[in-house]
Amino acid sequence: MLINADFSCRAELPAEEHQWVKSPQGGVERVMLDRVGAEKARATSFVCYAPNSHFPHHQHPGGEEILVLSGTFSADDTHYPAGWYLRNPPESSHTPFSDEGAVIFVKLRQMSSSEDRHVAIDTYDSANWQRVVDRDVCPLYSSESSINNSEQVSLQRLQVDEVLFTDDLLAQTLIGGAELLVVKGSLIEGDQTYLKDSWIRMPVGTLTTIKAGATGATIYIKTGHLAQIIGADVEGLEVR
Structure with missing residues (x-):
């Protein structure tokens, strides 16, 4: 399949x-x-x-x-x-x-x-969140390779109309792609609104503008992982 x-x-x-x-x-x-x-x-x-x-x-x-x-x-x-x-x-x-x-x-x-x-x-525990520049972030996972060629996973809270891709996130997406899940609120990209539980996978080299909707947004974001998949043999791989 x-x-x-x-x-x-x-x-x-x-x-x-x-x-x-x-x-x-x-x-x-x-x-x-x-x-x-x-x-x-x-x-x-x-x-x-x-x-x-x-x-x-x-x-x-x-x-x-x-x-x-x-x-x-x-x-x-x-x-x-x-x-x-x-x-x-x-x-x-x-x-x-x-x-x-x-x-x-x-x-x-x-x-x-x-x-x-x-x-x-426990992402509901405030002790697991930190302020990164001007955004609340809950780090979930970071692989040991360099930040520009590694998997980075976090939850991030965006204020109303706040643009998702900061310079660092944009660089990671351009190099290794990104995957987004709207956990709370909504995201807006052009004329499209992505409500809670919407999923987006962006390939390596993606350049786009996404911002939080009218009530802000909490998102799951994973970057840096897709560059390792392209061209790899992922056949022969468990059902859930």
């Missing part, structure tokens, strides 16, 4: 265009954003767990990245309410479930084989 599988091209899915489809596991549905592979896939998705639903115990050969958007997502004996950000490194395993129901943003098989640290950050 190939969905938005050309990473040299822009891809997006506004919130109003989400189409939920059933997964192989009862009570679990998903919106596929990009995907390379069938039941073993490099994939980016929204996943909805109905109350009292679960996935059997399984391993993640290429790692798993999660942002809990609503409800409570649980894994083994640990519960993660809305706002938690997780990174489960390659070869980690767990039994995920939700008692009350949950919606998560999840990325599968997109980590370096050298990544070996489990990350769990």
Whole structure:
């Protein structure tokens, strides 16, 4: 299965265009954003767990990245309410479930084989935010390579009409692409408004102006990761 599988091209899915489809596991549905592979896939998705639903115990050969958007997502004996950000490194395993129901943003098989640290950050905790220049930022992950050729992940809060791409962010996007998820509020690009839960993937070399909407915005942003994908063999890659 190939969905938005050309990473040299822009891809997006506004919130109003989400189409939920059933997964192989009862009570679990998903919106596929990009995907390379069938039941073993490099994939980016929204996943909805109905109350009292679960996935059997399984391993993640290429790692798993999660942002809990609503409800409570649980894994083994640990519960993660809305706002938690997780990174489960390659070869980690767990039994995920939700008692009350949950919606998560999840990325599968997109980590370096050298990544070996489990990350769990409560983005609702103000202690995890910092002021960077004139913007509130919650750092989530930074790879060890140079800042201009590495994966950088954060949540960022934008004020009304504030332009997203600062000089540093623009440089990172030009070199390594960017991926955006509107967590709260809205973003505006030209005549297009992206509401909460809208997703945008911008390829290497993207130059555009995006600003926060009438109530501001909180966004998930990942930069620097797409340059490593273009031309790589991502076939033969896990369903969620």
